[in-house]
Amino acid sequence: MTNEELTTMAVQHQDRLAAMTKWAESVDRRIDRLEESQTTLNEVQITLTQVDSATIRIAEKLTDMTKTLQCINDDNKTRHEEMSKRVRLLEDAPAKKWDKAVWLVTSAFIGAAIGYFLKIPVK
Numbered sequence: 122m123t124n125e126e127l128t129t130m131a132v133q134h135q136d137r138l139a140a141m142t143k144w145a146e147s148v149d150r151r152i153d154r155l156e157e158s159q160t161t162l163n164e165v166q167i168t169l170t171q172v173d174s175a176t177i178r179i180a181e182k183l184t185d186m187t188k189t190l191q192c193i194n195d196d197n198k199t200r201h202e203e204m205s206k207r208v209r210l211l212e213d214a215p216a217k218k219w220d221k222a223v224w225l226v227t228s229a230f231i232g233a234a235i236g237y238f239l240k241i242p243v244k
Contacts, residue, residue, distance in 0.1 A: 122130075
Protein backbone atom coordinates (compact mmCIF):
# COMPACT_ATOMS: atom_id res chain seq x y z
CA MET A 122 0.00 0.00 0.00
CA THR A 123 1.08 3.41 -0.77
CA ASN A 124 1.25 6.32 1.49
CA GLU A 125 -1.67 7.93 -0.29
CA GLU A 126 -3.87 4.87 0.14
CA LEU A 127 -2.99 4.69 3.81
CA THR A 128 -3.83 8.37 4.22
CA THR A 129 -7.18 7.85 2.46
CA MET A 130 -7.97 4.84 4.67
CA ALA A 131 -6.94 6.77 7.78
CA VAL A 132 -9.25 9.65 6.80
CA GLN A 133 -12.12 7.21 6.16
CA HIS A 134 -11.53 5.51 9.49
CA GLN A 135 -11.29 8.88 11.17
CA ASP A 136 -14.68 9.87 9.63
CA ARG A 137 -16.20 6.57 10.75
CA LEU A 138 -14.70 7.03 14.19
CA ALA A 139 -16.18 10.58 14.40
CA ALA A 140 -19.59 9.24 13.32
CA MET A 141 -19.37 6.42 15.89
CA THR A 142 -18.33 8.90 18.59
CA LYS A 143 -21.28 11.15 17.70
CA TRP A 144 -23.63 8.15 17.74
CA ALA A 145 -22.21 7.00 21.13
CA GLU A 146 -22.72 10.48 22.60
CA SER A 147 -26.32 10.46 21.36
CA VAL A 148 -26.85 7.02 22.92
CA ASP A 149 -25.29 8.24 26.19
CA ARG A 150 -27.69 11.24 26.26
CA ARG A 151 -30.68 8.98 25.57
CA ILE A 152 -29.56 6.55 28.29
CA ASP A 153 -29.18 9.46 30.74
CA ARG A 154 -32.73 10.63 29.90
CA LEU A 155 -34.03 7.08 30.28
CA GLU A 156 -32.35 6.80 33.68
CA GLU A 157 -33.94 10.11 34.75
CA SER A 158 -37.30 8.91 33.50
CA GLN A 159 -36.89 5.62 35.32
CA THR A 160 -36.01 7.46 38.53
CA THR A 161 -39.10 9.63 38.13
CA LEU A 162 -41.24 6.55 37.48
CA ASN A 163 -39.84 4.88 40.60
CA GLU A 164 -40.65 7.98 42.66
CA VAL A 165 -44.18 8.04 41.21
CA GLN A 166 -44.59 4.35 42.01
CA ILE A 167 -43.45 4.91 45.60
CA THR A 168 -45.82 7.86 45.92
CA LEU A 169 -48.71 5.82 44.52
CA THR A 170 -47.95 3.04 46.98
CA GLN A 171 -48.02 5.56 49.84
CA VAL A 172 -51.28 7.04 48.53
CA ASP A 173 -52.74 3.54 48.25
CA SER A 174 -51.77 2.80 51.86
CA ALA A 175 -53.28 6.10 52.99
CA THR A 176 -56.45 5.37 51.02
CA ILE A 177 -56.74 1.98 52.69
CA ARG A 178 -56.36 3.58 56.14
CA ILE A 179 -58.97 6.20 55.25
CA ALA A 180 -61.33 3.49 54.03
CA GLU A 181 -60.88 1.58 57.30
CA LYS A 182 -61.56 4.73 59.32
CA LEU A 183 -64.63 5.49 57.22
CA THR A 184 -65.90 1.96 57.81
CA ASP A 185 -65.41 2.41 61.55
CA MET A 186 -67.15 5.78 61.42
CA THR A 187 -70.04 4.27 59.46
CA LYS A 188 -70.45 1.55 62.09
CA THR A 189 -70.34 4.13 64.88
CA LEU A 190 -72.88 6.34 63.11
CA GLN A 191 -75.15 3.33 62.57
CA CYS A 192 -75.01 2.55 66.31
CA ILE A 193 -75.79 6.18 67.13
CA ASN A 194 -78.65 6.16 64.62
CA ASP A 195 -80.09 2.96 66.10
CA ASP A 196 -79.79 4.41 69.61
CA ASN A 197 -81.50 7.63 68.48
CA LYS A 198 -84.34 5.65 66.89
CA THR A 199 -84.84 3.71 70.12
CA ARG A 200 -84.82 6.88 72.21
CA HIS A 201 -87.17 8.60 69.76
CA GLU A 202 -89.64 5.72 69.99
CA GLU A 203 -89.47 5.75 73.80
CA MET A 204 -89.96 9.52 73.92
CA SER A 205 -92.86 9.28 71.47
CA LYS A 206 -94.56 6.74 73.73
CA ARG A 207 -94.04 8.98 76.77
CA VAL A 208 -95.38 12.02 74.92
CA ARG A 209 -98.44 10.02 73.81
CA LEU A 210 -99.05 8.98 77.42
CA LEU A 211 -98.76 12.60 78.56
CA GLU A 212 -101.08 13.75 75.78
CA ASP A 213 -103.61 11.01 76.55
CA ALA A 214 -103.65 11.67 80.33
CA PRO A 215 -106.11 14.63 80.19
CA ALA A 216 -108.39 12.69 77.86
CA LYS A 217 -108.44 9.77 80.29
CA LYS A 218 -109.28 12.13 83.14
CA TRP A 219 -112.07 13.67 81.07
CA ASP A 220 -113.40 10.20 80.21
CA LYS A 221 -113.42 9.30 83.94
CA ALA A 222 -115.20 12.56 84.81
CA VAL A 223 -117.85 11.94 82.15
CA TRP A 224 -118.26 8.37 83.38
CA LEU A 225 -118.65 9.57 87.00
CA VAL A 226 -121.23 12.22 86.04
CA THR A 227 -123.12 9.71 83.91
CA SER A 228 -122.98 7.11 86.70
CA ALA A 229 -124.18 9.68 89.23
CA PHE A 230 -127.01 10.76 86.93
CA ILE A 231 -128.09 7.15 86.31
CA GLY A 232 -127.78 6.38 90.04
CA ALA A 233 -129.88 9.43 90.90
CA ALA A 234 -132.49 8.47 88.33
CA ILE A 235 -132.68 4.93 89.67
CA GLY A 236 -132.92 6.27 93.23
CA TYR A 237 -135.67 8.67 92.21
CA PHE A 238 -137.70 5.92 90.55
CA LEU A 239 -137.25 3.64 93.54
CA LYS A 240 -138.57 6.35 95.92
CA ILE A 241 -141.77 6.86 93.99
CA PRO A 242 -144.49 4.68 95.46
CA VAL A 243 -145.97 2.24 93.08
CA LYS A 244 -149.75 2.66 92.78
